[in-house]
Structures are given as structure tokens and as C-alpha cells.
Amino acid sequence: MARKRVFSGMQPSGEAHLGNYLGALKRWVEMQDEYECIFCIVDDHAITSGSDPAELPRNILDLAVSFLAVGLDPEKSTIFVQSDVPEHTELAWLFNAVTPVGDLERMTQYKDKAQRFESVPAGILNYPILQAADILLYRADAVPVGEDQRQHLELTREIARKWNAAYGADLFPEPEAIIGRAGRIMGLDGEAKMSKSLGNTVGILAKPDEIWARVRTAVTDPQRVRRSDPGRPEVCNVFALHQHFTPPSVIAEIDEQCRTAAIGCVDCKKILAENIAGAFAPMRERAAHYRSHPDEVRAILDDGAARARAIAGETMREVRMRMGLEWRVALD
């Protein structure tokens, strides 16, 4: 039986960070053996969040290097840049025909983002239509995403249903959301979701001393003020991060020693920083290779775009036919 097809995307904001890794990339790497995977750097989405034209090209390449560094494998998966495949924006435009504005206005991400503008760009509203096009263009069966994308996936399913009903075809399957088990990864500030723009994270290619410099600043149990105060691991974000990098036996020790104030926060953070550095070491090595061979990265993205276009072209022929846009063929 053919393997199920998975599609996912990430915005190009440069080198990936700890939150991207735990929330998405780690899972993507694991999925490569089980699914036919298509991974996309969504630069057309980035323009809706005011990306700087002078920085976007570098950010695209840096994210591609991060993809390869974490172990996304171009032999197994299709890795490409969204704007290299113009069918994404074409399909998004066509989906305008079946997407109610009310549905778009109900998206919580839209409501959050819209607050930041005096005059809201249409791209912020239409963002989920392009996302639906990304996924449906490849007739993906499943989409690994964070919890915050659940609503966009529901809308994607809705668009698939509506298009199929309106144009009398079963072209688009309703893709299933695969929500990461990592949950929401809180930033080192312990206040907001990890994100590069909030500066509460650390790059996956950071050197050990940089990792320590960042982890050192992490907020722990606010009630543990003095070294002699017992701590509460269950409310400590550093303890939460240990779950991803530290062996269970050591975690059990830290839990016990924190509660009895036998270990201080600084020591606990040192263990975390070391373990993160250890986990990221092979990624730094792979990144060093790709950074010094940017032509290899370009070739991988070119090849990925060609493979993506082959699938996208097939879908678009069918879509255009069903929507009456293949008028020459229809009139013959």
C-alpha cells in the first residue's frame, strides 16, 4: 500500500530555534520513514508578517540549512521553498471562491494579529487560505502542526469539502491534523510561547557557551528565591525542558533534589544546557557542512521544487478543468 502523504510548512525566520525543534522539526524527522513527506519553507506566508526583503533570502537559506541540520533528508523527503512553486498562490486564489469571509474572521490567530494593525492587510485575513492551498495542492493525508494551527487545519478540511461539493469532484481528501505531543513549548522567560521575535529561545546551531548564556537567564519557580528554598518542579519551566533532553533517571534525581533544595537552580540549568548542547552537537556539525557548501543546499531546494511542481501541476490541471479555466481543452 502506498504510504500516506504528509505536508508541513514553516515560516523562514532564519535559523530554527529550540521551540521549532521541539514543537515541529523533531517530529518531522521521525515521520520521514513512515510517511511520504513534503516539507515547505513558506516564504509567501512570511510576506504577510512584514518580512524584510533585504533579509528574506538569507532567512530562507538559513532555515533550509536548519532543516538539513536536524536531519530532514532530501533522499527521503521533498524539501522546497513555497514561492518556487507558483501553483500555491494560484490555488489559494481559486479557493477564495469557496471560503466564507466569516470563517476567516473567526480564526483566533487572525483576531490576534489584526489587533496589531490600524489598517489590516488582506493577507493577514487570507493567510489560512494559502495554508489550505499548500496542503491540498499535494492532496496530503496528514499535517503535523502545533496546537495553535488546529483551527487552520479545520478550515482546510472545510475548504476541501466545499470545493469538492461545488465542483462535483472528490479531488481533495480532508487532511488530518497530527498535533505534536510536545504541547506548547514555553519560552525561557516562562511567559510566552517560544519565539525568535520574543528573544526567549536559543538557536539550534548555537555553540555550547551561547546555549549556557541563554539557559542561565531562564525563569524557574518564582517562589524559589533563595538557594535554600525548596523548589516546585511542576511549575518550573527549566524542569519542563529537562523532559526533552535529560535521561529519566537524572530527571527523577533533579525532581527530588529540587524539592529538598539539595540542588540549586544554577546547577540544574547547567545540566540542562549541557544536555541541550550534546543533543545539538551533531546538528552543528551538519550545519557547518552545508554552510560551507551553499550550492548543495540550492541544488536540494531546486530538486525539491521540481518534485513538488510535478504533483502540484497534476492537481492544478484537474482544478482548472473542474472550474472551467481549461477553456481551450473544454471547447475542443
Ligand code: TRP
Ligand atoms: N501557519 C503555519 C505556522 O505558522 C505555517 C504553515 C504554512 C503551514 N503553511 C502550512 C503548516 C501548511 C502546515 C501546513 O506554523
